[in-house]
Amino acid sequence: MAFGKLRPRGAPVWLALAVCVLTSSPVLAGPIQFNTFYEFSFTEAGFGARGCQPDDPGGEFCTPSSGTPTVFLDAPPWTFTAASGAVALTVTDAFVTGDQFEVLDFGVPLGFTSVPVLGVDCGSDPVPCLADPRVSSRVFLLGAGDHSITIAPLVVDGFGGVGYLHIGETVPEPGTFALIGLGLLGLGSRRRGLLGPGRRR
Numbered sequence: 001m002a003f004g005k006l007r008p009r010g011a012p013v014w015l016a017l018a019v020c021v022l023t024s025s026p027v028l029a030g031p032i033q034f035n036t037f038y039e040f041s042f043t044e045a046g047f048g049a050r051g052c053q054p055d056d057p058g059g060e061f062c063t064p065s066s067g068t069p070t071v072f073l074d075a076p077p078w079t080f081t082a083a084s085g086a087v088a089l090t091v092t093d094a095f096v097t098g099d100q101f102e103v104l105d106f107g108v109p110l111g112f113t114s115v116p117v118l119g120v121d122c123g124s125d126p127v128p129c130l131a132d133p134r135v136s137s138r139v140f141l142l143g144a145g146d147h148s149i150t151i152a153p154l155v156v157d158g159f160g161g162v163g164y165l166h167i168g169e170t171v172p173e174p175g176t177f178a179l180i181g182l183g184l185l186g187l188g189s190r191r192r193g194l195l196g197p198g199r200r201r
Contacts, residue, residue: 093137
């Protein structure tokens with residue numbers, strides 16, 4: 001028997017590689033971006049939240065927001081890097097209330113969203129849901145560095161649902177601006193009082 005170059009029989013090698021690529025797991029979207037609302041799905045307490053189909057094949061089918069632009073999440077964990085300073089991770093329930101979540105970073109619990117009031121429908125837009133105190137939500141302050149977020153439904157009312165998360169840089173709330181303004185006015189009037197009506201520098 002002569003040994004020479006062996007030629008593969010049957011389908012060419014490139015076809016076999018193409019089949020492997022097409023049948024392998026989908027490529028995930030990668031790190032989440034700042035200042036974007038992302039939608040996740042969940043089924044029952046004790047089972048971690050997932051993304052939304054088709055971005056997460058293991059997730060549930062989600063209804064896109066009716067107002068504020070949102071993006072479906074892929075499979076967890078959901079990662080991002082905070083370059084410097086504190087960032088705000090906001091998590092809120094959506095649609096019919098009754099769900100509450102525990103939020104974790106690299107598996108370390110950050111805390112729980114607020115206790116919901118049952119039977120309120122805030123709709124599919126995350127902004128009105130966040131504005132309604134009856135809907136379970138919370139803002140978690142995170143430091144600089146890498147973060148890997150997972151969400152565990154603590155209480156689920158019904159057959160699951162969807163929620164939203166958002167990463168943004170922290171800014172003072174409107175009440176903080178008002179206090180700063182009052183403080184500056186107070187300092188200004190105190191200074192005028194010390195100088196008196198006839199004194200000048």
